[in-house]
Amino acid sequence: MTNITLVRGDITEQEVDAVVNAANSSLLGGGGVDGAVHRRGGPEILAACRELRAGHYGRGLAAGAAVATTAGRLPARWVIHTVGPVFSAEEDRSATLASCYRESLRVADELGARTVAFPAISTGIYRWPMADAADIALRTVATTPTEVTEARFVLFDEKAYDTFRAALPGGPAGGTADGGPER
Known part of the structure; x- marks a missing residue:
């Protein structure tokens, strides 16, 4: 079972x-x-992405898909790139947003990654409402079979952190919320 944690940072x-x-x-x-x-x-990350574009991903990466590269100078081994959908009030794109998380976990399993840090996908410039995005993200990660032992949601600001905390499966006590210093 994947342990879901929340961190503001x-x-x-x-x-x-x-x-x-x-x-x-x-x-x-x-x-x-x-x-x-x-x-x-x-x-290093840009160079790896250019290699992907020169090969199988010549037209770019589709929304809901995921692919991995080196992490370059990040304190991680890999970066899993996923493209979230732009929010639409006219068209339900929830399945595509959920696919971002499922596909990222699938790629993590292929890599042998056991700890994965997620952002709040599509909630920035793609305008997905934070509460709905949190519900989709947390529900998808909690129900997707994976070898990942920790799925860490890293929320940049207090509002996003509080929204994800309220949406944790089973309520705020359903996972681990660490509002303290980044880790």
Whole structure:
């Protein structure tokens, strides 16, 4: 069973096997989490992403899919890039958001990663409502069969942290919430 933990902090500082990057489909960096991962991880991540684009992912990575690269200078072994969907009030894209988490766990299992740090995928520039995103993320990770022993949700600000904490399976007591210093 996967232990779900919550941490308020910077995902690029997490000492885990794999960090999940909320990437854009180009895989070549961007804003938010994606920009932070590329800046902190250094040119090795961009070089690996360019190799992916030169090969199987010539048209980019589809929303809901996941692929791994080196973590470069991050204190992790790998970065798992996944592309979240843009929120739409007219079209239910919840299955695509859930796929981001399932596919990231599948890639983590292929790599042998046991500790994985997740951001709140699609909640930034893609405008997914935080409460709904938290529910989808936590429910998906809690119910997806995986060898990952710790799924750490790293929330950048207090609002996101509080929203995820309230959505923990079984309520705030359903997982581990560490609002203290980053780890």
